[in-house]
Amino acid sequence: MRKDNKTLKEVNIIAMSSETKEKISQVAREINGRNLFTEKIELAKKTLEHIKSLPI
Amino acid sequence: MNNIDIYETNLSIENSIVQYLFESAGNKKIIKAVQYSAFETQSGATIYNLGFGDYNSEVQSISDKENSNNGDMWNVFNTVLSTVPKFFNDNPGFPIYVQGSDSSDLFVEECKKSCSKKCSETCKNKNRRIRTYTYFVDKYFKELSKNYIFFGLDEEESEFVEYLPKNKYIAVLVYKKK
Numbered sequence: 607m608r609k610d611n612k613t614l615k616e617v618n619i620i621a622m623s624s625e626t627k628e629k630i631s632q633v634a635r636e637i638n639g640r641n642l643f644t645e646k647i648e649l650a651k652k653t654l655e656h657i658k659s660l661p662i
Numbered sequence: 663m664n665n666i667d668i669y670e671t672n673l674s675i676e677n678s679i680v681q682y683l684f685e686s687a688g689n690k691k692i693i694k695a696v697q698y699s700a701f702e703t704q705s706g707a708t709i710y711n712l713g714f715g716d717y718n719s720e721v722q723s724i725s726d727k728e729n730s731n732n733g734d735m736w737n738v739f740n741t742v743l744s745t746v747p748k749f750f751n752d753n754p755g756f757p758i759y760v761q762g763s764d765s766s767d768l769f770v771e772e773c774k775k776s777c778s779k780k781c782s783e784t785c786k787n788k789n790r791r792i793r794t795y796t797y798f799v800d801k802y803f804k805e806l807s808k809n810y811i812f813f814g815l816d817e818e819e820s821e822f823v824e825y826l827p828k829n830k831y832i833a834v835l836v837y838k839k840k
Contacts, residue, residue, distance in 0.1 A: 620737070622684075630684070640679075646711055646713050656820050657704070659705050660705070
């Protein structure tokens with residue numbers, strides 16, 4: 607029987623160091639709650655402006 | 663069997679924005695952000711745009727226009743994808759919209775200014791990001807379809823159509839199966 611090798615594999619999480627956690631916390635304080643991709647949202651809205659309804 | 667390595671992420675939810683931060687530890691250390699931002703379509707449906715980019719400390723913001731080539735592309739890519747099931751667990755019922763920042767006409771104009779490829783009609787760099795995402799979806803479509811429903815945005819028809827692997831789409835809409 608042929609084995610299907612295109613299945614999802616096991617996941618190994620690379621943990622953050624305490625230094626990285628501190629750095630990320632600082633960045634989070636700077637950008638949390640801010641929409642960082644306003645251009646992409648505008649692009650999405652423009653791309654979808656003629657779509658009458660979503661498929662589901 | 664090789665395992666998939668993903669970076670640990672830091673989650674925050676504020677103002678209807680779901681955000682995951684992590685550090686890419688390739689050639690350099692780069693902080694990256696994945697953001698799911700809600701917006702309304704013309705028909706009033708709420709969908710979440712998936713945005714992804716590098717943190718720029720000078721402007722204290724994230725840019726989705728960089729190609730950092732940090733030597734850990736698959737770790738980064740798999741980390742971004744690992745946020746999808748987490749997002750759906752917290753936000754069931756809302757679809758995710760994926761479109762590359764290089765899919766706009768503005769991108770083509772900017773690309774022409776510095777590109778060495780001398781493309782005649784079609785910009786070869788346009789839609790590269792969505793091609794990367796659809797490559798992954800195509801590769802694992804059978805497995806992913808157990809939990810998710812995919813629709814592709816057909817450029818010519820300007821409609822979402824049933825996602826068929828190997829077809830070209832300018833954007834992808836993903837729903838979690840109930």
